[in-house]
Every structure is written in C-alpha cells, then in structure tokens.
Amino acid sequence: MELNPYQERAVAASGHCTILACPGSGKTRVLSVRAARLLANHDKGRLCAVTFTRDAAEELRSRILAACGQDHARRLAVGTFHSLALAQIKRFSGGKPPRLLSEGERLAVLWRCWQQHAPNIAFENVVQAIDARKARLTPVPFSDPSLESVFNGYQEVMESDGAMDFADLLLLSVHRMASGGMPPLPIRWLLVDEAQDMDEVQVEWILLHGRAGADITLVGDDDQSLYAFRHALGYAGLRKISTELSATVTTLPVNYRCAPNILAHAAKLIAHNRNRAAKKITAHREDVGEIRVIRAPDRWAEVDQIVETIEKGAQDDEWAILARTNLILDTAELALSGIDRPCVRTGGKSVWEHSIGSVFSGLLRSVVDDSWTGLANALSFCGIHAEWVNEHSRRSFGGCIARLESAIEQAPDDDGSRKTLLRLRIGLASWREQAAKGRATLVIHGVAAFLSDYCTPNQANLLRKLEESLVRMPGSLAQRLLILGRSSQNRRKPAVQIMTLHASKGLEFDNVWIMGCEEGNLPHTDSTEEDERRLLYVGMTRARHRLILSSAIEEGLASRFLDEAGLS
C-alpha cells in the first residue's frame, strides 16, 4: 500500500513535526513508517515512541520493526509514559527504585484516607480531585480543606512504604529533569501517538526532551480528544509543544474508511466546535453510504428496531451498537441476547455478568439441569453465610432437592437462613414441574419474584429488565439459557459488538448504530458540549458503509447534534 502525498510529507518532515490527522487517515501507519525510516536512514541515535496503553505500544513496536527490520530493535524503545519514566528513574536515580502501587492498592489506600478525613464527600469526587491535582505541574489548592487532609494522608502512607502511584512517577521524572537532578532519556527522536490525549505533566515531559535536543514528532487528532475528564489538554497540548519547538505542522486529511456522505455529515457536526485546529477532511472512497435517523416511541421500541434490522441482514454483517452510557447499552444487550448472531459486550461488563444477572441465570440453569452451583450462588446471594454454603456444598450429594433438604436440617439457627432454604425448596419443586410442562415464562417470573425479595433497589431494577428480556425470547427455558451461554462464549468473532462511544475510538465497522441520541444523553449533562460533540464525531466516523442514529421520544428531545450534522 503506497503512502499518499500527505502521508509521505508527514513521514519525511525533518526536525520537530506535528502531524494533525483526521479519522481513518492512517495515523499509526504514518507514525510507524516515519520511525522505521528514521532508524534505517541513520546509523546512530535511539528512537523512543510513546503510546497510552501497553497494547498500543506492542502493536506500534512490531509495526516499526516490521518496516525497518529487527536489526534496529536495540535502538528502539516503545512504551507508555509511565513505563518510560520508570525506566528513566531506575537508570538515573541511585538507590532503590520506587515500588509502584497497582490500581487496586491505590484505591484501597485512598479509601482508608477518605474514610478518615472526608467521609462526607462522595468517594468518586475525592478520587477525581486527587487525580486532577496530580495531572498538574503546580499544585492547585483543593476546594475543600478536608481534601487536603486526604491528599496528605495518602502521600504519607505511600512514602512510609517506599511506594508511588503512576501519576507521582511522571511528576517525579519531570521535577528531577527540570531541576537538573536527572537527565532526559538519551534519545535522538521522540514520537508520541494519540498526542491529543496528553495532560499538562505529559506535555512537560515531552518538552523537556525536546529542549534537551530530541526531535519531537506528535501525531494526533484534536477532534478525537475524548479524555478532558482525565485532564487531557487536546488541541491546547498539541499547540503548546508545536509553538514552543517551532515544529513543522502537516496534516493527514484523507479518510480511507467512511463513505463520503457519512464523512460529510460528521465533518459538518464537528465544524460547530470552536476550539479546534482548522483542517480539511476529504473522503478517499466514492461509493454512497446508507444513513438513517430513527425516532422510536421508547427505548424498547428503539432496540426492537436494532434487532429487526440486524436480523434482516446477512449472518456475517458486522455491526457496532454504540451509546453514550452503559445504562443505555444494557437495554440493547438484553434485546440482542435473543438474536441468532454472535454478539458481545465490549469494554463493559455484560448485564448477565453483574451479580444479579449471574445469580438469576444460574438459578434458572439449576432448574433446567439440576446442577448445584447456580443454587449455591443464589443461597449466598440471599444472605446465607458464604462459608456455610461452601461447607454444605462440599459435604452434600445428590440432586438439588435432596441437597436442599439436608441443608434445611443442618441450617444455621438463625430464622432467616432456614426460611430462605424452605422457600427455595418449595419454589424449586414447582419451577421444575412448570419447566417440564414447557411453561418457561412462568418459571422465569417465579424465579425473578423469589430473588427480588433479596435485591437492593438497583438490583431489583436490573432484575426486572433481565426478566423481561428472557420472557421475550422464543423457545424452551433450556434453549433460552443456551442463547445466553452462546452469546458470552462467542467472543472470538462477534458479528455484533455493543460498546460505549468512548470505547469505540480507534475501531471501524461496516455498520454503526448510535442509539440514545437524546438531549441529556448526547450531549450528556455531565460534560461540556464540545467534548460531547467530539464523542459523537468519533462514533460517526467508525462507520464504513452504514450509519444509523436513533433516539426514543419517551427519553426526551432528539439531540441538537443531529440538526448540526444536517441529519434531522
């Protein structure tokens, strides 16, 4: 595949270089070919490339080496900001390197400090405030003094253990380089992928290397900056580095992915953002894509249309179902769990894997095949002590009814446990009878009614939706459960992928359906209008041939973005 003239210019640019790309323009390809050429054309000098995830680092490394040959591997380092900063600190700081806290440990320490110093503030707000402080070069005072106590307590706990979190690691690297206490990495070229996602500390880390003599290459698309909530600077970060280093700015305006009419509507939408780099976006393809806008009475009717459309198409049609929130996607997943296509929830937990989802389907499975595990999980969900349930599971034998009967005899003295076991024993006998007579709906309602007495309000809400979706499926109870099992096992080549708009970044699909396009959901009230517009732009530009945007009348007015994109 030949490079187009814009790609060739970006690959060949000398010195500092900022490559402003549009979606589907081959960013990673340009970055890897540029890196490969730099290595192949120069005998000396190390090259370092930075990505935001380990997977992206591995992929970029193999693409660079595939283009220039393994001989150059020793002059190449590809990693995340944090892995490179850790390598730098290990190499240049005397003494023991810091121990890095895992995400779980970090949250556990923060939780303790939160309970001690600021239990009146919601925990997620505390985490956000601490993360925001650490994404800045100069600390900004907290809005609430108790947050300062949480922060100090958290830092003290880490210091006493010789530990550090990821954000501190990068800050330490930046402060040591700035004060002359540690040299930058000894590299000749530094390339950054997805550079629109850098925060203030990451921008400074790059600039310190640029000031020390490394040639900096940034590749990014400010219109695809989705992480402002994680303090990404977007266009401002790209501009700061380009201006300070007087970088050559080139663009990649040719989109190879989308049908031209799909791209034109996406471009029309994003043109409403004011704070963005001016750039052309042109389509390479010439075919006409299909675009539809659907307004359904309610969310169930909306997902019914998704199901109908997918079922009408070919078996192997590739679909992405996207929405702003996981809550909206839950309804889509429920409706799609009954279709005859491999379907997967990507990047989020399936509703059937939530605690109530797995307990519900597990108990139904026990009704069908007399297996004990689903029943034991239900017992522990209903409040019977997990240790007792495990012990009884080890000691008892036979079918579920026999094992329940011996459990009733040996149940702990507290009233609740025995009552639950008795109810379950009676329920199970009757559900099995109904199932044998083919009355699947009655069994589903009965099991849901039993579990609902032990649910929190949120669980009860989800349970109602799960119940409804199973009732809507055709076939016997065993066949319906088989469909659920099949959809969670078919993860290799799913025809239908369900994911948030955020998770769709970097992917492409023949057919894209963006649901929940209502005011309040898209733009979502939690974020700024420009951020939300970028999110829809990213979703629309995932589609190769077909783009469908839908909303539900019951959920509110249709999104203003549809108007802006010329789609209402």
Ligand SMILES: Nc1ncnc2c1ncn2[C@@H]1O[C@H](COP(=O)(O)OP(=O)(O)OP(=O)(O)O)[C@@H](O)[C@H]1O
């Ligand atoms: N010069 C080229 N000729 C033909 N096809 C190309 C060329 N460059 C890139 N492509 C194709 O364009 C498509 C989009 O490329 P890629 O996914 O790398 O884009 P991207 O810039 O990373 O997109 P996004 O930012 O939207 O995720 C790929 O299928 C790729 O093979």
